[in-house]
Amino acid sequence: MLEIKNVSLDVGNNGHNIKILKDLNFTFKEKKLYVITGPNGGGKSSLAKIIMGIYKPADGRIILDGLDITNFDITQRANLGIRYAFQQPPRFKGIKVRKLLTIAAGDAAEKTDLCGLLQDVGLCSQDYLDREVDGSLSGGELKRIEMATVMARRVKIAVFDEPEAGIDLWSFQKLGETFKNLHEKYDTTIIIISHQERILSLADEVMVLADGRIKEVTSKERIMAEIAAGAGDCRCGQDCGKGVGRNVDCIG
Amino acid sequence: MLTALDNELLEKIADLHNIPIGAYNIRKNGEGVSRNTTANIDIITKKDQPGIDVRIKPGTKGESVHVPVIMSASGLTDVVYNTFEVGAGSEVLIVAGCGIHNPGDQNSQHDGIHHFFVREGSRMKYVEKHYGEGKGKGERILNPKTIIEVEADGIVELEMVQIKGVDHAERVTEIHLQKNARLIITERLLTYLSQEAESKIIVELDGEDSTAQVISRSVAQDHSKQKFYFNLVGKNKCRGHVQCDSIIMHQAKVFSIPEISALHQEAQLVHEAAIGKIASDQLIKLMSLGLSEKEAEDTVLKGFLK
Numbered sequence: 168m169l170e171i172k173n174v175s176l177d178v179g180n181n182g183h184n185i186k187i188l189k190d191l192n193f194t195f196k197e198k199k200l201y202v203i204t205g206p207n208g209g210g211k212s213s214l215a216k217i218i219m220g221i222y223k224p225a226d227g228r229i230i231l232d233g234l235d236i237t238n239f240d241i242t243q244r245a246n247l248g249i250r251y252a253f254q255q256p257p258r259f260k261g262i263k264v265r266k267l268l269t270i271a272a273g274d275a276a277e278k279t280d281l282c283g284l285l286q287d288v289g290l291c292s293q294d295y296l297d298r299e300v301d302g303s304l305s306g307g308e309l310k311r312i313e314m315a316t317v318m319a320r321r322v323k324i325a326v327f328d329e330p331e332a333g334i335d336l337w338s339f340q341k342l343g344e345t346f347k348n349l350h351e352k353y354d355t356t357i358i359i360i361s362h363q364e365r366i367l368s369l370a371d372e373v374m375v376l377a378d379g380r381i382k383e384v385t386s387k388e389r390i391m392a393e394i395a396a397g398a399g400d401c402r403c404g405q406d407c408g409k410g411v412g413r414n415v416d417c418i419g
Numbered sequence: 420m421l422t423a424l425d426n427e428l429l430e431k432i433a434d435l436h437n438i439p440i441g442a443y444n445i446r447k448n449g450e451g452v453s454r455n456t457t458a459n460i461d462i463i464t465k466k467d468q469p470g471i472d473v474r475i476k477p478g479t480k481g482e483s484v485h486v487p488v489i490m491s492a493s494g495l496t497d498v499v500y501n502t503f504e505v506g507a508g509s510e511v512l513i514v515a516g517c518g519i520h521n522p523g524d525q526n527s528q529h530d531g532i533h534h535f536f537v538r539e540g541s542r543m544k545y546v547e548k549h550y551g552e553g554k555g556k557g558e559r560i561l562n563p564k565t566i567i568e569v570e571a572d573g574i575v576e577l578e579m580v581q582i583k584g585v586d587h588a589e590r591v592t593e594i595h596l597q598k599n600a601r602l603i604i605t606e607r608l609l610t611y612l613s614q615e616a617e618s619k620i621i622v623e624l625d626g627e628d629s630t631a632q633v634i635s636r637s638v639a640q641d642h643s644k645q646k647f648y649f650n651l652v653g654k655n656k657c658r659g660h661v662q663c664d665s666i667i668m669h670q671a672k673v674f675s676i677p678e679i680s681a682l683h684q685e686a687q688l689v690h691e692a693a694i695g696k697i698a699s700d701q702l703i704k705l706m707s708l709g710l711s712e713k714e715a716e717d718t719v720l721k722g723f724l725k
């Protein structure tokens with residue numbers, strides 16, 4: 168269980184402090200799958216970075232299974248079982264996919280089936296294990312490998328930041344199954360930041376984050392009911408027409 | 420003749436755990452100490468100056484020559500001229516390198532001048548590693564000069580590695596490429612403490628359709644200083660690409676001076692150079708997989724210099 172209590176985040180911008188997250192309160196419960204959605208710049212990635220320890224909150228506490236981890240650094244949190252798949256993963260010159268996944272698997276590296284891991288994210292292991300995680304990988308390949316690093320070991324909390332970005336439509340179905348499997352296999356609390364309807368449909372709960380605040384928390388049932396009712400209205404928190412989240416259906 | 424310390428130096432510079440297989444010439448503290456020749460590869464001591472002539476018969480395939488130099492005394496300056504004749508149609512691996520163990524407070528210096536003639540259609544891989552150690556105040560100085568003439572259709576792969584240990588290095592590499600000759604240089608350099616290293620690479624693309632690719636990666640730590648100078652000179656229809664990347668840390672300084680000179684309308688030359696610190700998102704990513712900051716840094720650097 169991960170509790171976010173009265174969390175605020177400020178970032179300095181030319182001597183000006185701007186509030187990115189404003190007094191957030193939320194509890195991510197065990198074994199649930201959450202989707203966070205909302206407009207660009209709403210604060211989704213910032214919340215993920217607060218959870219991973221990349222950003223330090225100006226105020227508030229973060230509690231993991233009763234342990235106050237607010238002052239824990241990134242490494243400590245990683246070792247407690249928190250993982251974050253970046254929205255924009257870095258590339259590494261000279262580091263092979265195999266090496267990165269081995270680091271990701273940690274103590275369990277010897278027992279980890281790296282090939283299976285790559286298959287879970289839709290990559291053919293033979294082609295990829297010995298490739299370098301450098302500029303030669305395509306954007307979608309890099310995103311998939313990033314996801315695999317988070318799935319490489321059993322964790323308590325896994326945050327995926329827009330996993331669908333750059334993933335082709337054909338692989339989309341597979342991705343949904345992968346999240347479900349991960350969820351069932353390891354009892355991991357999964358938090359997916361996404362604008363995608365098909366990912367929304369996986370959620371136990373959907374959080375809408377806009378302008379640094381939680382605007383709404385709804386159930387999948389309600390979201391799906393709205394979709395079924397043909398409510399093409401915008402759930403992204405902004406009056407965007409009905410664009411966001413429907414692209415797949417439009418294109419597909 | 421070779422002590423345990425000598426063997427350790429040999430291992431560092433030539434990946435040799437013992438006496439190498441194939442042709443070799445081991446030079447220690449300014450003198451040749453052991454040598455082996457094969458039916459195809461002859462090694463002859465020069466008469467007019469210190470050094471050796473290595474003669475590889477045309478058509479020699481799959482053989483190697485090791486010519487390591489080790490220095491284990493303080494206050495020594497060793498200058499050596501080696502000439503390599505790689506006969507037409509050969510395929511050989513040549514491993515040179517210098518390991519210095521300077522136990523004392525006087526400087527130890529090795530200046531190796533290597534001249535290669537890679538004849539028509541030959542393929543040569545040349546590996547040069549530098550390594551220094553020793554606790555005394557004496558500096559470990561290496562000033563290698565490498566000149567390679569590559570005849571038509573020749574392929575040369577050049578690997579130059581210097582990771583720590585050498586206090587002062589000035590390296591000059593000069594290469595001439597004839598028609599259809601191909602060159603790939605990979606350079607890896609890491610300096611720390613107050614070490615200084617300079618590398619100057621000049622490639623003349625004389626022949627039609629000759630190609631050159633230079634990939635240089637370096638890491639400068641502490642107060643060390645690095646200076647790079649690259650020049651690709653396109654004198655014919657040719658292609659050349661230099662890519663040099665440096666990671667700078669602490670109070671180090673890195674100077675990179677690129678030059679590409681096109682003397683022919685169909686010369687196609689590219690130079691890319693970048694200097695920067697380790698990207699913070701790389702460190703953050705690795706830390707978020709459970710590595711400490713130090714481990715993350717080592718992982719990034721190790722990959723970069725691989």
Ligand SMILES: Nc1ncnc2c1ncn2[C@@H]1O[C@H](COP(=O)(O)OP(=O)(O)OP(=O)(O)O)[C@@H](O)[C@H]1O
Pocket residue numbers: 178179180187205206207208209210211212213214254
């Ligand atoms: N380090 C930073 N410095 C300055 N501004 C920042 C920083 N990090 C985030 N912000 C700002 O905070 C706001 C929230 O950013 P965040 O990345 O959390 O948005 P997001 O909801 O993930 O958006 P998107 O859907 O585009 O990924 C944005 O306005 C962003 O510009």
Ligand SMILES: [Mg+2]
Pocket residue numbers: 211212213254328
């Ligand atoms: Mg984001």
